[in-house]
Amino acid sequence: MSEPDDSTLNQTLASFLDGDTRAGAILFAKTKKPILAVVRARVPDLRNDHDDIVSEVFVLMMESSARFDPARGSALSYIKAVLVPEAIRRVRAKSARPGSKTRRAAPKVEVTPTFPMLDPAPEPESVPIAGYGSAEAMEAACDAHLIWLRAPPPIRLTIVGLMDGQSLIDMATEMKIDRFKVARRIKALRQFANAA
Numbered sequence: 001m002s003e004p005d006d007s008t009l010n011q012t013l014a015s016f017l018d019g020d021t022r023a024g025a026i027l028f029a030k031t032k033k034p035i036l037a038v039v040r041a042r043v044p045d046l047r048n049d050h051d052d053i054v055s056e057v058f059v060l061m062m063e064s065s066a067r068f069d070p071a072r073g074s075a076l077s078y079i080k081a082v083l084v085p086e087a088i089r090r091v092r093a094k095s096a097r098p099g100s101k102t103r104r105a106a107p108k109v110e111v112t113p114t115f116p117m118l119d120p121a122p123e124p125e126s127v128p129i130a131g132y133g134s135a136e137a138m139e140a141a142c143d144a145h146l147i148w149l150r151a152p153p154p155i156r157l158t159i160v161g162l163m164d165g166q167s168l169i170d171m172a173t174e175m176k177i178d179r180f181k182v183a184r185r186i187k188a189l190r191q192f193a194n195a196a
Helices: 006-017 021-042 044-063 075-095 135-150 153-163 168-175 179-195
Strands: none
Touching: 006 021, 006 044, 006 075, 021 044, 021 075, 044 075, 135 153, 135 179, 153 168, 153 179, 168 179
């Protein structure tokens, strides 16, 4: 891709910034492809917004006409280095959810630990164990696993129905059997539990 001549592009940009609309059309035709190439390379995640970014570059040119200084560099380098990043920021800000904050604007919140550690740590034997980590819960989990392994498929269906909180009628409807048969399966399940 051939880049436009710097001297004519500098003059065209200066004319456009002075208010010449024909120079704006020429500038757009000469710089659209190089700007799109830079945008595609920098923000592949904004694939659907590339044309918006190019338009935003030209809006920025009109808004900040005094920023361009031909003594500091070419018009194309000014557009690529100064205007394109600003246009990308503007388009990202427009596409952000209303009310959301950017990473820079998000306030730092002090996080309190969910499970604070005691200092010094207590002896393992002195810590009371309750809930899922208790010996009773572990034993019950092992018993439930043993019952599940030994149970035939119809009893497993009954276990699943009980775990889901279904009523006798719901389980009977789902399994397409009589509710009295479901009651007999629950009785068999109790026998499995007592045997374990």
